Amino acid sequence: xxxxxxxxxxxxxxxxxxxxxxxxxxxxxxxxxxxxxxxxxxxxxxxxxxxxxxxxxxxxxxxxxxxxxxxxxxxxxxxxxxxxxxxxxxxxxxxxxxxxxxxxxxxxxxxxxxxxxxxxxxxxxxxxxxxxxxxxxxxxxxxxxxxxxxxxxxxxxxxxxxxxxxxxxxxxxxxxxxxxxxxxxxxxxxxxxxxxxxxxxxxxxxxxxxxxxxxxxxxxxxxxxxxxxxxxxxxxxxxxxxxxxxxxxxx
Numbered sequence: 001x002x003x004x005x006x007x008x009x010x011x012x013x014x015x016x017x018x019x020x021x022x023x024x025x026x027x028x029x030x031x032x033x034x035x036x037x038x039x040x041x042x043x044x045x046x047x048x049x050x051x052x053x054x055x056x057x058x059x060x061x062x063x064x065x066x067x068x069x070x071x072x073x074x075x076x077x078x079x080x081x082x083x084x085x086x087x088x089x090x091x092x093x094x095x096x097x098x099x100x101x102x103x104x105x106x107x108x109x110x111x112x113x114x115x116x117x118x119x120x121x122x123x124x125x126x127x128x129x130x131x132x133x134x135x136x137x138x139x140x141x142x143x144x145x146x147x148x149x150x151x152x153x154x155x156x157x158x159x160x161x162x163x164x165x166x167x168x169x170x171x172x173x174x175x176x177x178x179x180x181x182x183x184x185x186x187x188x189x190x191x192x193x194x195x196x197x198x199x200x201x202x203x204x205x206x207x208x209x210x211x212x213x214x215x216x217x218x219x220x221x222x223x224x225x226x227x228x229x230x231x232x233x234x235x236x237x238x239x240x241x242x243x244x245x246x247x248x249x250x251x
Contacts, residue, residue, distance in 0.1 A: 023120035032094035048086035089178035105205035115206030128213040136189025140237035148182035151197030183207025193236025
C-alpha cells in the first residue's frame with residue numbers, strides 16, 4: 001500500500017528546499033526568455049526543478065520526476081511519478097508579481113494522490129492528504145459564482161467565447177495567471193469555480209488533488225472526472241462545474 005503521509009512529508013521537504021530561495025530570487029534569475037512553445041521560462045524555473053529533483057532522487061529514487069522544464073513533449077507519463085511545475089505563473093514571477101506557485105504532486109496511473117502547492121511571495125502553502133476541517137462552502141449557482149479562468153493565452157479559438165459567456169453569466173471573473181492558484185482558490189473557497197484551458201499534467205495535478213480532498217468536483221470537458229488528456233479542467237461545486245463543462249463542449 002502506498003504510504004501517502006510519508007510521500008507528503010517528502011514532497012514538503014522538496015518544496016522547503018526551494019520556496020524560501022524563490023521568494024527572494026531576482027535579477028538574472030527572473031529574466032524571462034521564450035521557449036519554442038511560446039511560453040516564458042526563467043533561470044529560476046530551471047533551478048527550482050534541479051533542486052527539487054535532487055531531494056526526490058535521494059528520498060524516492062525509484063519514482064521518476066516529470067518536470068515541466070525537462071520532460072520531453074508528448075512523452076507518456078510513467079505509471080507512477082512526481083509531477084512538478086517549478087513556477088506556475090512564470091509570467092507573473094518574471095514581472096515581480098506575487099501570483100505564482102510551486103506545484104508538486106505524486107501521481108499513480110494518472111490519479112494525483114499527494115499534492116503540495118506553495119506561493120512563496122504570499123507566504124501560503126496548501127497540502128493534501130489532510131483535509132481541512134474548516135472548508136469554505138462554494139456557490140453552486142453560476143449567477144453567484146466567482147470564477148477563475150487561466151490558460152487564456154493558449155491560442156485556442158474557443159477561449160474568447162468561453163470567457164465572454166462566463167463574464168456574462170457568472171457573478172464575477174478573475175484572471176490570476178496561475179492554474180495552480182486558481183485551483184487552490186477553489187479548494188479553499190475564495191473562488192467558487194475555475195476553468196483551466198489546455199492544462200499540462202504538472203500545471204494541475206497538485207491543485208486537482210487539493211480540490212478533490214476538499215470535496216470539489218474536478219471535471220474534464222465531457223463532464224466526467226478530469227483526466228490529463230482533457231483539453232480543459234473545470235473545478236468547483238458540481239452544478240457550476242457541469243455548467244462550465246457544457247459551455248466548453250459547445251464552444
